[in-house]
Amino acid sequence: MALTQERFNQGMTYAEALEKMPRNKPQIEKNTPLVKLSDADLAPWRALSEPLNVSILVIDPCPDVYTNLPIIQKIAEATGKLNIRIFMRDDNKDLMADFMNGPYESVPAMGFFDKSFNLKAVFIERPKVVTELRAKKTDEIQASTPEFGPVGKAAADMPEDVRGRFSAAINEMRAATLEYYISESISEFKTIATEIGSNAAAKWHGNLVAAVA
16 A cells, blocks of 8 residues: 555554563663664764655564664664654554565564655564575585584474574574674665665565565
């Protein structure tokens, strides 16, 4: 559906969304201080001629939601150029239909719109380079620990006790790569702002399953 001002206004503010996401909220509060924005990161946002409307589809809980939401919120606070409204994905399937990642309802799904609600850019889930790095490190974990292997073996196919240890190893890896994740998201958002500022055609960014737009 074409997003309208009326439909956009039905979304939650950032503060309202935190109260609607009790499982994401503690992680968002934990991750927020890790977001460090430089003047260079913010410059293309500040240079925009007018504020953008940003619709964000989320679920609770979701690591990509609680990693990226504090970043985009901090950009909004620092620049005054983003008017954010947040929607729970499963209650807003009409909006999700416009941001499908191939067959997947990936979140967060962020749509950046001008004041007339023309779509200017899309960001889905997380930067692709983060997905690639974590996949590589997962392979390394499985290759170095025989009980987790062979490489590519699904956690669901492991005995329960092994699955628990594998999950702990993956969580430790994700924690170790969190700063890289945040840095890459900041960089990708900067690219989005630069493209919008140059009036480039709307592009899709993030962890896309196929080339889109």
